[in-house]
Amino acid sequence: MKFRNVFEEEVFSATRKHVPNSIVEHNKIVVVNSPNHPALASFSGPPKKEVDVIVADISDITLLISCKEYTKSASPGDVQEWDSVVKAMNQYGGGRRYIGMVVCSAGFSEGCEPWASAANLMLMPPYRPEGDKLDRSKILAMLDRTLGALHKRIKISREGLFDAPNLYDFAFKLTDGFEELFRVKQESQRYEVGDFKWVSSFSELVDHIIDKKLICIEPTKGAVIITLDPPYWISIGADKVHHSPKMIAPSGERENIIFLKNLIASSRCDLAFLQKICKDKIISSACDWGDFFEFGLEGRYNLRISPNTIWIYSTENPPEAHAL
Incomplete structure (x- = not known):
């Protein structure tokens, strides 16, 4: 060509x-x-x-x-x-x-x-x-x-x-805001792993989390902490993603976070609703979009996490028939 x-x-x-x-x-x-x-x-x-x-x-x-x-x-x-x-x-x-x-x-x-x-x-x-x-x-x-x-x-x-x-x-x-992601990546390392926060990468994170069960979603001050089974933890912040086989301690409760459900005709929900949908679901995919992070759950749901919003929606068609 x-x-x-x-x-x-x-x-x-x-x-x-x-x-x-x-x-x-x-x-x-x-x-x-x-x-x-x-x-x-x-x-x-x-x-x-x-x-x-x-x-x-x-x-x-x-x-x-x-x-x-x-x-x-x-x-x-x-x-x-x-x-x-x-x-x-x-x-x-x-x-x-x-x-x-x-x-x-x-x-x-x-x-x-x-x-x-x-x-x-x-x-x-x-x-x-x-x-x-x-x-x-x-x-x-x-x-x-x-x-x-x-x-x-x-x-x-x-x-x-x-x-x-x-x-x-x-x-x-x-x-x-895409340039801000480039700036963050240039000025500091986005991905960290383990207690000593060694330099990591998106691909290393994926290697550790795919096929694990999602157990808990915990919004904390500065980050959202995801607990998996077999035991693994992910902390997703605005410019840092820290993952570790050892528990990542929360840094206080998050205020003013919005919980949403459904991609079409989205509406508010609460953390308990999100936990109920996501609990024990297998992580089948992951994507870092820069200003938000997204997990695929068993090919049926997407869990989207941004600094101020956590969003769950079905990926099955037609969307109207699979609204949460």
Whole structure:
């Protein structure tokens, strides 16, 4: 497969990690199979224009990614162009739903954000002032996180996602504060293990906790402590994850923490309700999203832990029939 540039290849690799059927197409033109429009449909109106696109099919949704390797920020015109691409595909795509994302190696200029929000397009990275740009590795990390979450969201429920500006907001919220995670990781080690708090990693944590039973969830001052069986403890704080085969002592009670249930039509619950759902469930997966940590429980539930919120929801479909 040939690529226009290295950045396009990197974006494609990140996309294919989450959506294996992804392809890249150059000089793409849409053929309108409609008796009312028996001609080639330009993506951006006459004159006809060819575009480069990364195409990723997620269930019955197709994500169209425009990849820009620029030395200067992308302009509102780049966002407007992709808006016309996605609109043309939704108009002439035979009923299939298309959504769009624009990824630029140099970020976006002022004016891109309101247009993307109104058009419900995802921008990667989000707009930031001139002179305050991200390096490529951080942009690709943001993209990786967003694609992983988008794939999961579409599989579970896409309710409201296609109503502007919900898709734009979905990507923005996933990457908002992402740089703070990079700063924390650079200034201090996020993962610690054992009594002496040796340097650890996410993969080491996973090796220790997968297939263990969750016994107790204990919100404490500064962290949430998870007790497992066979005996193992995890302390999840805002910028530290400490795990150990020896008990981690709580540091006082947590105040003002919110307990939630259900992903769709979420509502408040209490700690006792969470404990009842989670107790004795086997940890089947784990994910560190930066601003929250998530455990999969027996492939049936997700337990999400952030500094001020603990959230439990079913991952079984349809969501409405498996509400807690």
